Amino acid sequence: MALDLSSSTPNSTGWAMDRPTINQVVTVVTLPTWVRSVTLQPITNSLRVAPSGTDGAALGSDYITITGNTSRALSVAGQGRRAAPKLYLSASADGTVVELLLSDLV
Numbered sequence: 001m002a003l004d005l006s007s008s009t010p011n012s013t014g015w016a017m018d019r020p021t022i023n024q025v026v027t028v029v030t031l032p033t034w035v036r037s038v039t040l041q042p043i044t045n046s047l048r049v050a051p052s053g054t055d056g057a058a059l060g061s062d063y064i065t066i067t068g069n070t071s072r073a074l075s076v077a078g079q080g081r082r083a084a085p086k087l088y089l090s091a092s093a094d095g096t097v098v099e100l101l102l103s104d105l106v
Helices: none
Strands: 015-018 027-030 037-042 047-050 064-066 072-075 086-091 096-103
Touching: 037 047, 037 064, 037 086, 086 096
Parallel strands: none
Antiparallel strands: 015 096, 027 086, 037 072, 037 096, 047 064, 047 086
């Protein structure tokens, strides 16, 4: 269930992409430390995104919902951040493809 993108490297324009398949159980996504913003677009089904949760179990109490075929950009930049940031994702239906665009721009 965990998705580790921490070894992803940006291309010459400062971004990287991935298209994971997300299910209804929570998937923790570990982002690279160079990432400052993430754009998420679930295909067809809605997606819940939280800054906390438990991989394979439940989302934290604070989350947003992104409707299917709609993109949302989130800033994950933090001053003095040393650890790779994490996002917790849960889809409204199993097998939901999510387009992720990782960027070094805020």
